[in-house]
Amino acid sequence: MNGKGCWDDMTLDFFRMGLLEAAEAEAVRSHVQGCPTCQARLGALDLEDLRLEAALALTREEADVLMAADLPDRLAAQVSGGRRGAWGLASGLVGLGLAAAAGLQGAVLPWLQGLPLGGWMSAGHWAPQLTSRLFRWARSLLWSPPESQLDILVPLLAAGLVIILLNLWQRRRGLSPFHH
Amino acid sequence: MTEREWIRRAQGGDAEAFGALVRLHQNGVYGFCLRMTGRREDALDLTSEAFLRAYRSLAGFDVTQPFRPWLLRIAANLCRDHLQARQKRPTPVEDAVLADLPDSDPPPPGQVLAAHDRAAVRQAVAELPEPYRTTVTLHYFNQLSYQEISEALNIPVGTVGTHLYRAKRLLRKRLVEQEVAT
Numbered sequence: 001m002n003g004k005g006c007w008d009d010m011t012l013d014f015f016r017m018g019l020l021e022a023a024e025a026e027a028v029r030s031h032v033q034g035c036p037t038c039q040a041r042l043g044a045l046d047l048e049d050l051r052l053e054a055a056l057a058l059t060r061e062e063a064d065v066l067m068a069a070d071l072p073d074r075l076a077a078q079v080s081g082g083r084r085g086a087w088g089l090a091s092g093l094v095g096l097g098l099a100a101a102a103g104l105q106g107a108v109l110p111w112l113q114g115l116p117l118g119g120w121m122s123a124g125h126w127a128p129q130l131t132s133r134l135f136r137w138a139r140s141l142l143w144s145p146p147e148s149q150l151d152i153l154v155p156l157l158a159a160g161l162v163i164i165l166l167n168l169w170q171r172r173r174g175l176s177p178f179h180h
Numbered sequence: 181m182t183e184r185e186w187i188r189r190a191q192g193g194d195a196e197a198f199g200a201l202v203r204l205h206q207n208g209v210y211g212f213c214l215r216m217t218g219r220r221e222d223a224l225d226l227t228s229e230a231f232l233r234a235y236r237s238l239a240g241f242d243v244t245q246p247f248r249p250w251l252l253r254i255a256a257n258l259c260r261d262h263l264q265a266r267q268k269r270p271t272p273v274e275d276a277v278l279a280d281l282p283d284s285d286p287p288p289p290g291q292v293l294a295a296h297d298r299a300a301v302r303q304a305v306a307e308l309p310e311p312y313r314t315t316v317t318l319h320y321f322n323q324l325s326y327q328e329i330s331e332a333l334n335i336p337v338g339t340v341g342t343h344l345y346r347a348k349r350l351l352r353k354r355l356v357e358q359e360v361a362t
């Protein structure tokens with residue numbers, strides 16, 4: 001406080017911000033009511049605030065840059081892509097598990113050997129065959145004895161791994177829309 | 181649809197609702213990052229990253245709380261990390277150090293910003309020490325209340341006031357120096 005009883009700049013600013021204790025705020029208020037100097041100081045601080053707000057506001061040009069970046073659609077696509085990637089990863093793992101189970105059951109090789117490959121070009125011939133083959137394959141999965149079929153199992157496991165790696169790669173690539 | 185409904189839907193993994201939240205808040209987050217970094221490319225990258233982080237943390241967000249300060253807190257943390265990496269200065273400037281900044285007879289409050297154009301003021305804000313710049317930007321650009329800034333930055337509300345007061349002293353001083361130099 002100076003000789004006229006005027007408060008220092010910091011107290012006055014805190015008073016304006018409403019950050020003083022109630023008693024001190026009341027003391028400042030009653031002084032300011034009778035002091036044109038402090039009223040002018042407060043007015044200058046208010047004006048300074050308005051100028052700061054105006055100076056920091058986004059310019060038209062800055063806002064245009066943001067609009068051109070199309071963030072809402074890009075980011076929405078990115079998070080939905082991330083979810084698809086997660087589903088792809090899950091289905092890759094499920095496929096890998098199924099392939100392993102089928103290979104271990106020894107069901108795949110006999111099934112492939114039994115397909116009517118000579119009739120691939122005429123759907124009328126192989127479609128019913130394939131359906132009944134699928135049915136028998138599913139049935140055989142349940143009670144055929146385990147048998148080593150590594151030559152089938154290994155390619156199937158590799159295919160499952162490729163699916164998973166492709167998914168991981170896609171997810172990593174999509175981390176930031178501005179890093180191409 | 182209200183902001184709270186968009187948030188609830190985005191929490192359930194609705195990408196369209198997330199896009200709507202981005203549309204609603206992108207000006208605030210981008211402007212904050214731009215005033216903090218002073219670079220448009222950095223600001224766009226940080227804005228994207230802030231929204232993606234928010235999306236990943238959205239499940240833990242309490243919809244009864246205000247969303248904007250929560251989102252800006254994420255952006256503020258990202259900007260702070262980014263600026264520290266940029267300045268290759270691993271430790272943040274401590275408040276005690278900032279309090280000791282030279283402070284000889286700054287011009288009287290309110291008398292200086294008036295005389296300067298917006299670009300000069302923006303430049304002076306961009307040169308403020310990081311904690312002051314964050315507080316000034318959250319208050320004068322994002323219009324957060326002192327209480328909201330206190331919660332977003334996890335500092336006492338009195339410290340918010342001190343940061344703003346000291347930041348304005350530095351701004352007045354910087355702008356007067358610039359005027360003398362030109």
Ligand SMILES: [Zn+2]
Pocket residue numbers: 004005006007031032035036037038039
């Ligand atoms: Zn007075």
